[in-house]
Amino acid sequence: ESFVSPDARISKSTTLSMAGGEGGESEWVKALLENTPEAPGAFENEMKMKGLLGNKDGGNNKLSANAALIQWLEEEGDVYLAEVSSWGEAPHPMAISTDTRDEITNESSGRGLLARRDINDGDNLFKIPLKLCMTKRSARKALGKDIFSADVNEYLVLACHLIHEKFVMGDESYWKPYMDVLPEVGEVNPTFSWNDEDLSFLDGSPVIAATRSLQMKLQREYDALLGGEDGLCTKYPDRFPKDKYTYENWLWAFTMLFSRAIRLRSLKEGEALALVPYADLINHSPFSQAYIDAREGGDWLFTSGEEEVILYADRGYRRMEQIYISYGPKSNAELLLLYGFAVERNPFNSVDVTVAIAPRTESFVKELKDESIPIDPLAEEKIEFLDSVGRKSMVDFPCYADRYPVELLEFLRLMQMTPEDTRGRPLSEFDYSRTISAANEASVLRSVIEAVTRQLGNYPNTEEDDAALIKDKGMFRLLSYNQRMAIRHRRNEKRLLKRTIAALENQIRKQGLEDEDLARAEGSTLGKLLPGDERKYGMKQKTALEDRLEKMGLPVDLR
Numbered sequence: 304e305s306f307v308s309p310d311a312r313i314s315k316s317t318t319l320s321m322a323g324g325e326g327g328e329s330e331w332v333k334a335l336l337e338n339t340p341e342a343p344g345a346f347e348n349e350m351k352m353k354g355l356l357g358n359k360d361g362g363n364n365k366l367s368a369n370a371a372l373i374q375w376l377e378e379e380g381d382v383y384l385a386e387v388s389s390w391g392e393a394p395h396p397m398a399i400s401t402d403t404r405d406e407i408t409n410e411s412s413g414r415g416l417l418a419r420r421d422i423n424d425g426d427n428l429f430k431i432p433l434k435l436c437m438t439k440r441s442a443r444k445a446l447g448k449d450i451f452s453a454d455v456n457e458y459l460v461l462a463c464h465l466i467h468e469k470f471v472m473g474d475e476s477y478w479k480p481y482m483d484v485l486p487e488v489g490e491v492n493p494t495f496s497w498n499d500e501d502l503s504f505l506d507g508s509p510v511i512a513a514t515r516s517l518q519m520k521l522q523r524e525y526d527a528l529l530g531g532e533d534g535l536c537t538k539y540p541d542r543f544p545k546d547k548y549t550y551e552n553w554l555w556a557f558t559m560l561f562s563r564a565i566r567l568r569s570l571k572e573g574e575a576l577a578l579v580p581y582a583d584l585i586n587h588s589p590f591s592q593a594y595i596d597a598r599e600g601g602d603w604l605f606t607s608g609e610e611e612v613i614l615y616a617d618r619g620y621r622r623m624e625q626i627y628i629s630y631g632p633k634s635n636a637e638l639l640l641l642y643g644f645a646v647e648r649n650p651f652n653s654v655d656v657t658v659a660i661a662p663r664t665e666s667f668v669k670e671l672k673d674e675s676i677p678i679d680p681l682a683e684e685k686i687e688f689l690d691s692v693g694r695k696s697m698v699d700f701p702c703y704a705d706r707y708p709v710e711l712l713e714f715l716r717l718m719q720m721t722p723e724d725t726r727g728r729p730l731s732e733f734d735y736s737r738t739i740s741a742a743n744e745a746s747v748l749r750s751v752i753e754a755v756t757r758q759l760g761n762y763p764n765t766e767e768d769d770a771a772l773i774k775d776k777g778m779f780r781l782l783s784y785n786q787r788m789a790i791r792h793r794r795n796e797k798r799l800l801k802r803t804i805a806a807l808e809n810q811i812r813k814q815g816l817e818d819e820d821l822a823r824a825e826g827s828t829l830g831k832l833l834p835g836d837e838r839k840y841g842m843k844q845k846t847a848l849e850d851r852l853e854k855m856g857l858p859v860d861l862r
């Protein structure tokens with residue numbers, strides 16, 4: 304009885320733990336390994352060897368800022384971030400790298416979080432209590448509820464909160480260790496912070512218009528809230544000192560908000576925009592399934608009732624691998640505008656294409672003074688119909704690499720309707736999500752090609768030119784970060800547009816539409832795109848990009 308081989312004993316206990324649902328032998332070995340303490344600093348040394356802790360100048364400051372942040376999180380928030388394992392507990396799964404790099408372009412992506420050890424799918428990566436986060440609530444408390452009412456815009460009040468903590472409170476700020484890890488504008492480089500020369504590298508790209516409107520908007524918001532005659536700096540000079548609430552600092556605050564504030568959706572009180580220390584050190588991958596949200600903290604035994612922000616691993620990670628989350632299905636234009644980077648292989652990438660079709664009313668055709676352009680008998684009805692569905696005759700549509708925007712096709716099918724298509728029926732009776740007629744479809748596809756071709760013509764140089772610039776690595780490196788980003792971006796836009804044209808031409812051939820009603824497609828078409836329509840029709844509808852900005856909850860109209 305007493306002579307039991309050690310092996311038998313192990314297998315018995317393994318069976319027992321399996322019965323408890325804890326997994327098999329490999330789990331057990333893994334748990335043992337995880338509890339075998341790594342020498343303190345071993346992981347950090349390895350990161351250093353791999354260049355993940357930055358260079359000497361500035362690198363050391365960044366390291367002490369990281370250490371101070373971790374200490375603050377542990378002390379103020381009881382956040383578990385132990386670097387080495389203690390009895391019964393594995394080390395914290397992540398470590399801060401000060402200098403991560405993009406694998407394809409080798410551009411710096413700033414700080415990021417790495418797996419300190421192997422991580423399993425579904426593992427809890429961190430819990431940050433909400434009380435450490437900066438939200439509208441903490442902003443109003445810090446700045447005065449008499450000044451900011453409960454319904455103040457979150458972006459505006461959080462921008463002031465950031466300026467207050469970093470520039471007014473400074474060393475006295477509760478959030479100082481967090482402020483000290485926040486980057487400078489020049490480390491993030493969203494396009495709205497670029498100078499005109501760098502921006503000119505994006506000539507022809509729709510990013511320029513979006514950038515300009517955002518710049519104007521930020522200036523207007525600053526003047527209205529702080530800098531102007533009735534601004535807070537004049538009304539409350541003690542609380543809002545002019546030399547701290549500068550426009551430069553305002554741009555820094557918005558750079559932080561756009562690139563790292565998170566919308567927490569499942570809070571007890573609904574949703575809120577928040578700056579979440581530590582969580583905002585995670586970089587973006589469009590392929591990550593992980594995202595951040597909040598829930599009520601505490602486990603079933605000790606419910607604290609306190610809310611916290613949590614993150615679970617979306618997949619397994621190997622030691623030293625960088626952990627990513629998804630900032631959402633964002634196009635490169637949006638990423639450049641708000642986050643200062645673009646992703647070379649981005650499945651959510653799209654380019655906004657402007658499609659302008661002038662309904663040829665009698666008066667409009669008269670103005671054109673061109674005998675060959677006929678009046679469209681359906682023009683007035685088309686305008687009415689567009690009005691009724693809230694569209695203008697000039698619209699922006701996102702163009703993707705792998706699919707057509709359905710809305711664009713619907714819009715064009717309507718605009719290309721002729722009396723042969725309607726046979727006297729009202730325009731509102733048709734289903735534009737389907738092909739109307741072969742002739743109609745042919746002119747729809749041709750007008751997309753025309754619009755995309757025209758847009759390609761807006762760029763001062765070709766995709767091949769850009770490719771050559773990028774290929775000459777020595778010269779390319781001499782350009783600034785912004786200029787390199789701009790060239791890569793405009794090249795990717797052109798590539799996507801060219802692919803769209805090729806796909807459409809293919810479709811025209813496949814559907815046997817090459818010969819379809821050429822008269823309608825060539826010159827005499829009623830819904831032909833017109834150069835110069837932009838001027839004629841004045842302001843166009845919001846761009847797709849602006850539309851998304853507005854959905855973010857930014858305060859006023861962009862224009």
Ligand SMILES: C[S@@+](CC[C@H](N)C(=O)[O-])C[C@H]1O[C@@H](n2cnc3c(N)ncnc32)[C@H](O)[C@@H]1O
Binds near residue numbers: 411414643644
């Ligand atoms: C939420 S922060 C992530 C942490 C940031 N790297 C830092 O140093 O604080 C977002 C910023 O990180 C950088 N970033 C995130 N994902 C990136 C990526 N895939 N490629 C390049 N830069 C990235 C951009 O500067 C972006 O504005």
